Amino acid sequence: MCGIVGAVAQRDVADILVEGLRRLEYRGYDSAGVAIINNKQDIQRCRRMGKVKELSDALAQAPLLGGVGIAHTRWATHGQPCEKNAHPHVSNGRVAVVHNGIIENYVALREDLIADGYVFESETDSEVIAHLVCKELKTASSLLSAVQSSVKQLTGAYGTVLMDKNNPDKLVVARSGSPLVIGLGIGENFIASDPMALLPVTRQFIFLEEGDVAEISRNHISIFNHAGQKIEREVQE
Ligand code: GLU
Secondary structure: EEEEEEEEEOOOOOOHHHHHHHHHHHHOOEEEEEEEEEEOOEEEEEEEOOHHHHHHHHHOOOOOOOEEEEEEEEEEOOOOOOOOOOEEEEEEOOOEEEEEEOOOOOOHHHHHHHOOOOOOOOOOOOOOHHHHHHHHOOOOOHHHHHHHHHHOOEEEEEEEEEEEEEEEEEEEEEEEOOOEEEEOOOEEEEEOOOOOHHHHOOEEEOOOOOOOEEEEEEEEEEEEOOOOEEEEOOEEO
């Protein structure tokens, strides 16, 4: 399981995300990527094989601007290490996902989603999450409820972060078997798989617990436990 960083802010977040990935390099990984919602409400993505430096060099050439984004360093478990298997994965240009862990029932989910017309671009288990959430969004009242009904269909381990270009001011995150921590800022908030990633931007953290799903926007955090009940979790310095 490798690295996740996400941010919801007013300022451009690409540099914060890449610095976060750099701080998670100690874990080892094979590729890195970032996706950001720009001011036209489109998802822009950049992924590279190899080191975070390859990603930051690519972003220096073609910057991604925007205040809501997710980033990942991948340690391949399903599908070879290559650019098309690097995270974030995107469904229909609308929903982007980063995922740590393994979705054990991804073959069955993938077959169902292909039958429903979803087109897979990678060999990963993770891509099913993006399509599943995109499918649930057809009937769900919010990204949060789409993620809540999607994670009920997953077996395996995940720390996952989703963004939706039609709900461009928030991230929704879910934890089961793979750690996630929310970093609290002033008028901005963050998510990561390890608080180390966020030390340049905050010292205040909420550690999510098993089964938690959370909605994170610039000024608001809502956390729900495995039973879907809204709960408060302690802020730790
Ligand atoms: N199972 C996923 C993949 O192979 C995520 C691996 C990871 O945790 O980095 O893409």
